[in-house]
Amino acid sequence: MAKEGGIYRLMATYDKRWVYVVLFIVVLGPLINPIGMPIGISALTKNYYAQLNTLQEGDIVFDTWNMEFSGYMELKPGVLATHKMFIEKGVKLCIAFGHYEGVALPGEIFKQLQTWLDRYDYREGEDYIIIGYVFPNEAAVAALAQDFHANVRVDWKGNSIEGTFLDDIQNAGDFDMISDYTTGLATTYMINHMVLQYGVPMVENSIGVSVPGHLANLDAGLLTALLASTRGGAELEYLIGSPGPGLKSMDAFTLGHYSLMIFIIVGNIGHYGWTRRTGAKDRTGIK
Amino acid sequence: MNEFLQFAAVVVGIFISFAMYTTLYGKPNPLRDWAEFSYLGAATGVSIVISLTYIYNTAILGIQAGDWILIFSIIFGLMMLFRMHPDYSHVSRLPLAFTVGTGLALSLRTQIFTSFIIQINATIVKLWTGVPLEFLYRLTIAISVITILTFFLYTMELSGPLLWTSKVGEYLMYIGFGGIFAQTFMGRLGLFVGYMESVTTPSWKVPYTLASAVICFIAAIIFDRTGLGQKLSAA
Amino acid sequence: MLLILLFALTIKFMGQAKLPYIRRVPALDAIEDAVGRSTEMGKPVVCSFGIGGFDYWTVAGLSILGYVAKICAETDTRLIVPTGGGSETYITREAAVDLVRNAYTAAGRPEAFNEEDMPFLSGEQYAYTPGYVGILVRERPGATVMTGSHYSEAMNIAEMANGVDSITITAGCYTSNMAALACASDYIMLGEEQPAAGAYLSREPAQMASIRVQDIYKFIAIGTILVGIVLVNVGSDIINRLLAT
């Protein structure tokens, strides 16, 4: 580093691809051989746990998987932990997808839950029904909220849903709770057309990106509980005492955050050591 | 689906993923384009199947179930298709107007309540509830919302008190952004970690993952150095 | 009731659409410079207007696109407009194509317009994204103007554009996105700045009037909050009850 400016210059103007390399390493490393660092439990998650505990056996929950497969990757811990609670409580689930990739989810999710399904003898058709991809757009959501059976006649495999526990459902108001797992697809529409119109309590399982928005909704009383991202999922796993993917990925989480912070510190040193002295310009919108 | 096919799907999935990650290298290379076009093709295929299935399940079955009015949905839909022919594209205006109209109605009839009124209503709260922390929170929110709103007034010169509040608003907004950025980062990191978690469990996947990662990384470098990437890439 | 009132008010305000004053958004100058820069370097300009239907942002984005197209047409700079990304975008696409074509015709160079440079990258958001990024990587534009309703793909685009050293001007359309984009891009139009900019550029009465109306509503909102808070704290929740109706 004989160049003028030396180490400071490097700190200010390193090739950002180094960030990528480091991030890859700190994430893959701990996943391949975990370290097992301790974690803290946030108030949000405690509330979520409490809300789910209000459910009684036989309650019907509208279980909307508003996620692509990508979103599932982040929500996985929360999804699994939540469903473990549902199964344990013997809650009836009406499962809907908010994205066509949904058809890939049940296989994946219920494979993960197999032991629990067997333990509580939880069966498709009796305890849970998958009505498939029913939310292509807002109109569809609104229509379904208004008249369930006019819009859902068969489940995702084409079997009629007559004569199941879904007969009790006329409109969205007949659900005891909406449990949503969202990457932000149909969720807003559901809040508009189900929560606002029929006042169904709705618990949200949100990817980190949508968390700020949903915090506002929570505060405004549109949501009753919020589980934030993988972190929340891991905490829930901790609360229900069944460690899963969430807790496993927490190390990677910690390191990922720390590495970004280190980069920020380095950047600032570089900024004072080089950028500020030479008046060179960082390329960013924050002037 | 038999064992081998599933296994193949997993391995191909892992490899194509890392092929896509070579985007990060920032230079054109065929691996990446291959991934891109695979996704384009497959995803479009999926959406065709899904949409038509939806049409079948809702409309066709509906009509068979005696919902004659749904016949219109088919008619409108077909009229929509006239867009493709420049001379007849005007035919598509009716269904277009119809869908836009309904869509508008749907979003408006609740938009006002969710976002506008409820959010305002939630801001109007008793500041002093006896709990100091609560007070702090509520006060901050009230001040922030108001000042930030003033920062986004456009049809008047910001001057006098407005100038002052908008400045404050701007600063508060940046604090907010700081927090939000961090949350967003957590989210994105969560996605990435989650995916990496899924390609490293069960542990038999690990070697394939590492192998693909290394291969794609080296390939990207080679393609860049030799200039082959430029030559072989799409467009 | 309240709703009807809102509507009546809006229409009334819209009626008296005398061109109001609109603050010039700083990012606009940035756009000119950026396009100018890429003209000098002989590089293309990439400008997109989002993946939404005809929502609030898209309309603004289209106005900005029109402006960029105008400059490009005059300065003979190649303009690339990636379109698609959503199930509704094929309509917006039509509008955009007309818009750009008109811009070139207005500049007296209709022959320079090339629809090939407005590729339709499928109606799938995550197929659109790599397509867009692909364009950036291959064409290495000198300026990237990303407006309209872009969602989670926005960061890919902004950061990659920065990576290929093109001046990046973006407009966020939801909060978490904006926070990130503010960091990633060279210049950003924060939320409301975008429609304001759109109106400023298009000089179209309807748009400018609506910016005006929105400001009036913001004032109403601020007023309501202030009054409400005061009242609540002297122990009357009249406003809340009023709003709750």
Add this chain to the structure above:
Amino acid sequence: MTVLVVSFLLVFVPYFIPWGPLDWLSGKLMTIAAVTNAFTIVIAVYSQFRRSGRFIREKRKGWAYHIYLLVLLAIMTLSGFILGQHAGAYEWLLLAVVTPLSSVIYGILAFYMASAGARAFRARSPQAALLLVAGFIVLLYQAPLTGAFFPGIEGAATYITNTFGMSVSRMFSISVSIGAIVLGVRMLTGREVAFLGFTEGEE
């Protein structure tokens, strides 16, 4: 244009006047609209075909990719209809291509966020400094390990996110909804029709 207004009213009004038949009608209209929208995919695909077709015919750079694209598309669609969505090439491609790649394209944002943050979080101005401090605290809190050692951090972090952060998003949702309302009225009063392709301007 008239159609637009009528269909708007038919769906809009029942929301406030709960009256059986009207409700039923609006419900049906919604379903119809939903289905009609589903048809638009055909157009999207059509223009995709046109574009690729041109590439292939004119043997442009990278035309081979487009052939590959169309073949894949064909396989996907046919298998999806003939064998159904839970079997054959459709399911395989879904598992092998679509789902992994959508995860990648989404998750890759982590990298972009990181590099952008590393670049932007530098105390070069009051605004940037505030951004830096706030962001840093929240990041610190979000690293699960920190929470276990200094639980105190949660207070500071939640204060930032739940007050400033929330006000910002609240402010935006307020102003956006205002915008949406105004735009809606604008469309209804026919000021945006040009965009909807009513360019000849009859109606």
